[in-house]
Structures are given as structure tokens and as C-alpha cells.
Amino acid sequence: MNGVDLSVLYRGPLESCNYACAYCPFAKKKDSRADLARDRAALERFVAWVGARTNDRVSVLFTPWGEGLVRSWYRDALVALTQMPHVDKAAIQTNLSARLDFARDGVASKLGIWATFHPDWTTRDRFVAQVARLVDLGARVSCGVVAMRENVREIELLREALPRAVYLWVNAAKSEARRSQDVYYTPELVARLSAVDPLFEVNAADHPSAGASCRAGASVVSVDGDGDVRRCHFVREVIGNLYDGSFDAALRERPCPNATCGCHIGYVHLDRLELRATFEGGVLERIPAGWPAAPRAVASRSATRRALPIARVAGQSSRPDVR
Numbered sequence: 001m002n003g004v005d006l007s008v009l010y011r012g013p014l015e016s017c018n019y020a021c022a023y024c025p026f027a028k029k030k031d032s033r034a035d036l037a038r039d040r041a042a043l044e045r046f047v048a049w050v051g052a053r054t055n056d057r058v059s060v061l062f063t064p065w066g067e068g069l070v071r072s073w074y075r076d077a078l079v080a081l082t083q084m085p086h087v088d089k090a091a092i093q094t095n096l097s098a099r100l101d102f103a104r105d106g107v108a109s110k111l112g113i114w115a116t117f118h119p120d121w122t123t124r125d126r127f128v129a130q131v132a133r134l135v136d137l138g139a140r141v142s143c144g145v146v147a148m149r150e151n152v153r154e155i156e157l158l159r160e161a162l163p164r165a166v167y168l169w170v171n172a173a174k175s176e177a178r179r180s181q182d183v184y185y186t187p188e189l190v191a192r193l194s195a196v197d198p199l200f201e202v203n204a205a206d207h208p209s210a211g212a213s214c215r216a217g218a219s220v221v222s223v224d225g226d227g228d229v230r231r232c233h234f235v236r237e238v239i240g241n242l243y244d245g246s247f248d249a250a251l252r253e254r255p256c257p258n259a260t261c262g263c264h265i266g267y268v269h270l271d272r273l274e275l276r277a278t279f280e281g282g283v284l285e286r287i288p289a290g291w292p293a294a295p296r297a298v299a300s301r302s303a304t305r306r307a308l309p310i311a312r313v314a315g316q317s318s319r320p321d322v323r
């Protein structure tokens with residue numbers, strides 16, 4: 001099949017990170033030289049695959065378990081992908097600690113940076129300076145932070161320090177909320193966090209998804225270092241492979257088999273939530289359309305507010321949304 005409009009979330013074998021956030025379920029491993037060589041080879045193979053899909057429109061988001069941008073091969077991949085005429089976007093989730101000179105070498109307007117601020121590992125000033133560098137170069141940048149209760153004032157100060165044109169998303173600390181013996185986010189905290197990110201309550205929910213229609217598996221897929229394709233990072237079933245010829249036939253709509261979907265990179269594709277319209281043009285790098293104007297989903301927020309498990313959460317758990 002050719003001529004598809006496809007978004008690919010790529011996660012290779014890389015597992016190491018130069019930070020060690022306490023809330024991180026990833027990056028607890030030190031990659032050996034052999035591990036890194038394997039990650040590099042897998043990434044280069046993937047970029048070559050994208051390069052050959054010239055009849056498609058392709059967008060890519062790197063969602064490594066560890067930190068990719070500190071590795072030269074991720075920077076090279078972003079440069080190469082943004083230079084491909086059939087690639088609309090090449091984005092990466094990053095802690096933004098790396099040198100950013102590479103952004104000059106690619107097509108900056110097609111470069112998406114999903115930058116997460118980790119206040120235990122960097123300073124607000126340094127993070128904001130890194131963001132400013134990317135904005136100056138013309139990259140599309142969203143910033144974000146995990147809303148640990150003790151960091152709420154820091155999150156507000158980060159919002160004040162960033163240019164208004166840069167969206168700052170706030171992820172609910174769902175694992176902490178589940179462990180907490182009391183209400184983790186009081187109404188006052190919800191109001192403060194929603195003032196920073198009008199879509200905070202959307203992230204704070206675990207969205208019921210069993211049997212629901214979702215574009216994951218049809219127009220957006222998850223790919224690992226071996227080229228195995230899954231519909232998303234949260235459904236383990238392999239539906240095809242990039243390199244054995246089974247990929248194109250695997251692309252089709254399927255109902256979601258999971259009870260809930262709780263991470264932005266998943267639920268943004270859930271048709272019922274209509275978030276693709278909210279994030280039109282910025283789905284992968286997580287920038288709402290028209291930002292800093294109020295995102296479209298906010299208008300209907302009051303209708304869903306009562307259903308959002310933003311206090312003490314019980315029941316089905318999604319993986320922590322730490323970036």
C-alpha cells in the first residue's frame with residue numbers, strides 16, 4: 001500500500017538516561033557500548049525505511065525509554081528526517097539537556113521538541129534558555145512537567161518564565177495520586193494547575209477506552225528497534241513488521257482492547273475525545289492548535305469534570321505519564 005498519511009512513534013532499545021528522576025519507570029539501566037551500537041543501528045535502519053516511503057506523508061515521534069537527544073544518532077536522525085520532502089514532522093521527547101546546535105542543520109520548522117522539565121536535575125533558568133534557543137531557530141517546542149504536589153509553585157514559576165507562545169503541558173502524577181492516602185490534588189491545586197495548562201484535567205483522567213475506536217493501528221503506530229509494529233505503546237500485540245513486508249496490510253481500524261488510556265501519546269488518538277482537532281498541526285509535539293488561544297477541548301471540560309479521577313485514584317492503572 002502506498003500513499004498513506006502515517007505517524008510513527010519509534011522506541012528503540014535505548015534505556016539509559018543522564019538524569020535519574022525518582023518518578024521515572026524508564027531509564028534505570030546503564031547501556032553498554034554494545035547496547036548503544038545496537039540502538040544506533042536500529043535507528044539508522046528505521047530512518048532508512050522512512051526515507052524509502054516517498055509516496056507517503058510521514059511524521060515521526062521518538063519516544064525513547066531513556067534520553068535520546070544526548071546521543072548523536074538521534075540528533076542525526078532528526079536532521080535527516082526533517083530534510084526529507086515527504087516527512088512532515090520529526091519530533092522527540094527529551095529532557096533538553098543536550099547541545100542543540102544540530103537544530104541548525106535540519107529544517108527547523110519540521111522539528112518538534114517535546115521538552116520535559118525535571119526540577120531535581122536542572123534549573124529553571126537553564127531549561128528556559130534551552131527552549132529559547134530552539135524557538136529562535138524556528139523549532140516547534142512544547143514544554144511540560146509532572147505535577148508532583150511539592151513542585152506546583154515551581155511549575156507556576158516556569159509558566160511565568162517561558163514565553164506565552166510556548167505551551168506548557170502539565171501531566172498528573174497518577175502513580176503518586178494512587179499511592180496517596182489523602183486527596184492528592186485538592187480543588188485548589190487543580191485550579192492552579194489548570195491555570196498553567198487548560199488541558200490538565202484531560203491528562204488527569206484515565207479515559208475509558210475498551211472497544212472504543214482509536215486511530216492507533218490505522219494512521220498512527222508504534223515501532224520498536226526490530227521493526228515490530230504495535231498499534232500503540234500500550235497494547236503489546238504485534239500487528240506487523242516494517243522490514244518483512246507485513247506492515248502495510250496491518251494498517252486498519254481496530255477497537256481498543258484496554259480498559260483505559262491514560263497517556264497523551266495514546267488518548268490523543270481516541271476518536272471520542274476529539275483531541276486531534278484540539279492539537280491539529282501539533283499532535284506529535286503536543287502543541288494545541290492556535291496556542292496561546294484557549295484549546296478547544298476546554299469548552300466541554302465541565303461536562304466531563306465529575307468523571308475525572310484527579311483525587312485519590314483506584315482501579316485500572318495506566319503506566320505513569322512522566323513526560
Ligand code: SF4
Nearest residue numbers: 017019020021024095
Ligand atoms: S523521566 Fe525522562 S529525564 Fe527523568 S530519568 Fe526518566 S527518561 Fe530520564
Ligand code: SF4
Nearest residue numbers: 209214232256261266
Ligand atoms: S485508546 Fe490508547 S490504549 Fe487503546 S488503542 Fe488507542 S492509544 Fe492504544
